[in-house]
Amino acid sequence: MTGTENQDPRYRYPRPEFKEQPQNLPGQERTMMPEPDHGEMTYQGSGKLNGKVALITGGDSGIGKAIALAYAREGADxxxxxxxxxxDAANTVELIQDAGREALAIKLDQSSSEACDGVVEKVLQQFSQLDILVNNAAVQKSYDHLEEIPDNELRYTFNTNIESYFYFCRAALRHIPPGGSIINTTSIQAFAPSIHLAPYAATKAAIANFTLALAADAIKRGVRVNGVAPGPVWTPLIPATIPEGKVPGFGSNTLLDRPAQPAELAPVYVFLASPEASYVVAEIYGVTGGRMHI
Structure with missing residues (x-):
């Protein structure tokens, strides 16, 4: 591969030959083929987040793990x-510690407000501060028809994907100082929804709406709130949730003819959390491989 190809997004991650690889929810990275790239060999920090403390939901795998690694290499605990x-969580801890930063892994079901409040308290007990909150964890399932969606799965999706964002933001905003940042992960599904992912898509649309509403309130305290809307990304949720037969073609409906690797999302989260984004507020950054323009 030439140096030019390394810079060309079409060749940075040549489209792999995806095969069916069913998993049980929530999915595990170690059984994925190919293994996702979180930037382990490529992301180099430059001190953008020195002295900061970040809380990332769903940091054991996928986008959350890539963010955790990048933040640690930028100087944040x-x-x-x-x-x-x-x-997977133990591997994220190892990556953070290898970057010379302190790590704290917290196991929980975030559909409970008490559990979310408890997480923020644990972070403050461990680090005595909280500067950045990244709401990233989510659940999704695929359904062929609306009639197939059970009430309990509908409630759990909304509890986990959007209500938890309210819980975490409510608890964290009391402690994030001026200059701090909240970043919410929405999705291309918020703007181009699929009936097969109707509950997930609806929660992601709610997250986009909540992000804009919260931004107007939080900036009065000096806290910037923004969102990131990924397109198709190669994470454990994909082999664990998308319909049978869809994995081999995953991401082919983008201009780059492939899904993103988690490592390609992390720099956006770094930018939004850094002082370089001091004039960026109430924005939702799409990282979709051109999917929104097709």
Missing amino acids: VAFTYLSEDV
Whole structure:
């Protein structure tokens, strides 16, 4: 591969030959083929977040892990939550510590407001400060028809994906100082929804709306609130949730003809959390491989 190809987004991650690889929710990275890239070999920090403390929900895998690694290499101590994937979480802790920063992994079900409040308290006990909150964890399932969506799964999706954002923001805003940042992960599904992901898409639209509403309030305290809307990203949720037969073609409906790797999302989260984004507030950054323009 030439140096030019390394800079060309079409060749940075040549489209792999995806094969069916069913998993149980919430999915595990160690069984994915190919293994996702979180920037382990490529992300180099430059001190953009020195002295900061970040809390990232869903930091054990996927986008959350890539953010955790990037934040640590930018100089931040990192706390993160995860649902049940102990092995993946332990790997994230190792990556943070290898970057010379302190790590805190917290296992929880974020559909409970008490659990979310408890996480913020644990972060403050451990680090005595909280500067950055990244709401990232989410659950999704695919359904062929609206009639197939059980009430309990609908409630759990909304509890986990949008209500938790309210819980975490409410608890964290009392402690994030002026100059701090909240970044919410929405999705291309908020703007181009699929009926197969109707509950997930609806929560992501709510997150986009909540992000804009919260930004107007939080900036009065000096805290910037923004969102990131990823397109298709190669994370454990994909083999664990998308319909049978869809994995081989995943991400082919983008201009780059491939899904993103988690490492390609992390720099946006770094920018939004850094002083370089001091005039960026109430924005939602799309990282969709051109999908929104097709």
